[in-house]
Amino acid sequence: MTASFRIRKGKGNSATIYLRVTADNQRLEKKTRETVNPIFWNGKDSTVKNPNRVSATTDEKERLVELKKTLNGLSTYIADQYRNRKDTEIINGQWLDEVIEAYYNGGRRTELLDNLNNFLNHFIEKILPHKSAENSGKVLSTRTQDKYRKIIEHLKNFQTKENLNLKVSDYDKHISDRFQDYLKNDLKHSAVSIGREITIPKAILKDARRMGIQVNELVFTEVKGSKPETPCPILIIDKKRGIDELQQLKDFVTIDPRLKLCRDWMIIGIHTGQRVSDLFSLSPNQIITIGGERYLVHTQQKTGAKVEIPLHPDVLEILEKHGGNFPEKFLDNPDSNTTIFLKLIKRLCKRAGLDRLEYGKKYDEENKRYIYGHYPLYEVFNAHSLRRTFATMYYGEFPTSVIKSVTGHSTEQQLLNYIGKKDDPLARKFHEVWKRQREEAKAAEDIRKAN
Template sequence: MRKYEIMATGKFRIKTTNDWNTIFYRFKHSNQFDIECSTGIQIPNKRWSDSKQEVLSTNDVNYTDINSRLKGLDSSIRKEYENSKLKSETINTSWLKEKINIYFNRETKNVDVDAIIFLSNYIVAFIEEAKTKKTRNNTLIKHRTIQHYTTTLNKILAFETHTRSKLKLVDLSLNFHTKFIEFLETEQKLNPNTIGGYVDDLKLFCNNADKKGIAISKEFKLSEFYTPSNKTKDIYLNEKEINQIYNAVFEQDYLDNARDWFIIGLRTGFRVSDFLKLTPKNLIDGFIEKQTLKTDFPVIIPIHDQVKAILEKRNGDFPRKISDQKFNDYIKIICKEIELNEMVDGAKIAPIKLKENGKEVIHRKKFDKFPKHELVTSHICRRSFATNLYGKIDTLTIMKITGHKTESQFLAYIKITPREYAEKLKTYWKNAQIA
């Protein structure tokens, strides 16, 4: 006689007769185990059919949705049980509770389990791992990179609060991509480039999870799972404007001091975090040498005549130290004083009405036409340096100073307008005719 294997069985039931009663799920297999856990779902009294294993018609709950979810849970538990045989898992009450929580998108409180199922939990684990992870160059990941990962995590948590749903890694579909971008645009009022940074992080997290063999939606690999961007309208200062700044006379000492730092930034191409920290120790045999903070890359640049004059004016020393914030504030005043009032396209931080973390007003970038002096920030130094030298010396030399790794990145960074390119060609033809 053929022997049939006894299958594990699952059954839902109500234990009480209160006004509202919790549905429990009992899962057993002959004498191997008999376990039971709450599903966390409650229904009104006398609306449960034990024979039909379903919630009866009622206006108090969405009974059709509950019935559908219960059938799905039973199917899921059976599937998980079959999978457990391959993993030699212990089937007990904790196992069942964990599987029920996973099915209903609830955290299991098991850190390792939650980290391979839920997106936000995975990102938390990713960030912790990144804090001690080495790059290909055997250096630790930059603190600002970790900070950006954390900001992306916060945006995901805000999205989950907005949608009232906890995301699983398998939920990262094109539909999620569309809704997440829409949320960041309409609710968070973020610009495409900022959103693109968060999407890029998500792709990084997804790739990492995929390589580890963690179950995840593969739709993040599709071209439709794109990174939003818009062409930035950053400005730069041309040689005429820089010379105006250099030759301007400021009676206020704080502006004179800031102007000197401004010229040093414009003539070295360093980031503000680097040039504001220059000291006489960085002056070596007619060059300025600096180990840059962002790239840990040593940069050596000859001293420009204007920088040399500033150093001589200050008896061989650099200007008085000021903070990045004060520098940004003062250079706007300087550019206003020399009347850089041309209306140009750009973006600047402006207050907007938006509720975030209980606050009514926050700040976001606003794109519009502004007087040029209002758009001046510390980063204009490095961009002006690169833009003004482009076409005068070889591109590789400029890239070695600015730290751009590819020419395509560099060309996207510099801000020469179409008219300026045309003027360069005009000058070239004129000089060629004279020759």
């Protein structure tokens, strides 16, 4: 590969300097940002004349010195880029344009993005809006994208605090561990949150690798996130033990209109199995009738899953009470509405006597973190408990495939993990069948003897 310069005269005493590259049996020529007075150009040597041997002002000579340095630097940079090119790079006019621009801008696109903060900015602007979940292929929900943005903000603040200016390839298990300590000690995040949060930088680094940016490959195997079980207390409905906390909630008498409204929403949540974000977006327009029975067809906000929810008699009764509509919301703003709902849930459960000790988490305002322990049920019962109560209440009554079609879980194993159940080994099914066969044989024998 050879590189040289030539000029193309324009109007007056200014000529544009062009870079000519000969490589791979090609002759490429592109304009640089430099100009020169033709009288100071040495056409034979394709460069600027020696400033000490021309008749020029001091300013002109100083400019010629800088111009010579710039052209020499550009020539060296082009040679380095060609020598270190990847096998997949195509040497053409576009390549030369990119390299020239990179010389003036401090590096090629991938070189600039090798700086971790630069890549994080690029990720937010160009990649995140179109990023898909690996398991479903669907574009990440707004909520998940917000989580990415928050972790990126934490990662930048972590670098500032630690006085780090990392390259993408610098991010390894050691840096991940330090970031984890930052989340725990500085931001007071819980182990549950951190277990999920440290996996997000790994996902971001995968996109960097796809772009050809160098990453530390060990980070994908050495940094392991965790998903500790998040306590989510439920209402116990166990007829054999004579416990029915749902009925206890329904039987509680109150004249407080907000508590009545809260109870209606709780019952709807328990019998529909929907997340609170979906619960308050339910509409009577989504109700259809099939075979004389009424169903609610709803597309879940978090996953985009379309679910068909059979409407329980208790839900139909609430709709009828509200003139065929769902109960009114507490506030129009979704976040504020949810906040009030959560507060009312705890107040209602306390008033209804749901005070058995249950393992859960409470937020410690002083230390700004969740504290795990055993508390009265009304202190740790939350909106998510409604959905989990639904899944647990009907587990064993209906096939898991039926339940997950309502909750929107993509696999039965996800549902079983969600409600804390272990999948029965297939071999156990044999014993169930054999037991039923023995019972049927015994019944047949009893009938035979009776006759």
